[in-house]
Amino acid sequence: xxxxxxxxxxxxxxxxxxxxxxxxxxxxxxxxxxxxxxxxxxxxxxxxxxxxxxxxxxxxxxxxxxxxxxxx
Amino acid sequence: xxxxxxxxxxxxxxxxxxxxxxxxxxxxxxxxxxxxxxxxxxxxxxxxxxxxxxxxxxxxxxxxxxxxxxxxxxxxxxxxxxxxxxxxxxxxxxxxxxxxxxxxxxxxxxxxxxxxxxxxxxxxxxxxxxxxxxxxxxxxx
Numbered sequence: 001x002x003x004x005x006x007x008x009x010x011x012x013x014x015x016x017x018x019x020x021x022x023x024x025x026x027x028x029x030x031x032x033x034x035x036x037x038x039x040x041x042x043x044x045x046x047x048x049x050x051x052x053x054x055x056x057x058x059x060x061x062x063x064x065x066x067x068x069x070x071x072x
Numbered sequence: 073x074x075x076x077x078x079x080x081x082x083x084x085x086x087x088x089x090x091x092x093x094x095x096x097x098x099x100x101x102x103x104x105x106x107x108x109x110x111x112x113x114x115x116x117x118x119x120x121x122x123x124x125x126x127x128x129x130x131x132x133x134x135x136x137x138x139x140x141x142x143x144x145x146x147x148x149x150x151x152x153x154x155x156x157x158x159x160x161x162x163x164x165x166x167x168x169x170x171x172x173x174x175x176x177x178x179x180x181x182x183x184x185x186x187x188x189x190x191x192x193x194x195x196x197x198x199x200x201x202x203x204x205x206x207x208x209x210x211x212x213x
Contacts, residue, residue: 014196017192040201040202041204043201044203047201048203
């Protein structure tokens with residue numbers, strides 16, 4: 001069970017790092033332009049966004065399940 | 073009134089995101105029904121004409137079913153793969169990649185001097201990341 005949680009956490013972290021790199025590139029900079037603290041903040045923000053969107057999608061599924069009863 | 077709003081929000085949201093999937097599923101169901109009805113018609117015809125050799129027709133019917141399902145699965149795989157790189161962000165990244173390739177050559181020559189260090193290496197290993205607020209609070213302490 002813990003392995004699954006760790007793997008999930010790892011995947012989210014990698015995704016957040018990838019998005020952080022994209023965001024930095026789009027801003028016209030490189031990761032080397034930032035210190036470790038700043039990079040950590042950017043990656044943390046991206047991680048929070050990923051977790052937030054996962055919660056939203058779960059809510060949408062829940063609403064659509066509830067929505068079946070909305071039609072009756 | 074709120075229920076109606078929620079209902080239509082969900083319907084519109086799901087249609088926008090899964091339009092191609094829904095259409096493909098409808099086409100699959102229609103084709104399976106069509107194959108089934110054609111086969112039933114052929115069976116009636118065969119019984120009426122007194123034909124006893126019906127095994128081959130079942131083979132064709134099930135081959136049709138399997139083919140329709142395989143085409144459906146392959147189509148959905150293609151749709152899912154293409155939609156992965158369909159976002160506005162990826163289009164912008166593609167446009168930038170030509171510009172950044174030249175910058176990369178310059179950066180590579182510099183990083184060769186510094187050594188190929190992954191700036192995210194320590195961040196990957198951390199269990200919990202700190203937010204901006206955490207850094208500010210730690211600084212004040």
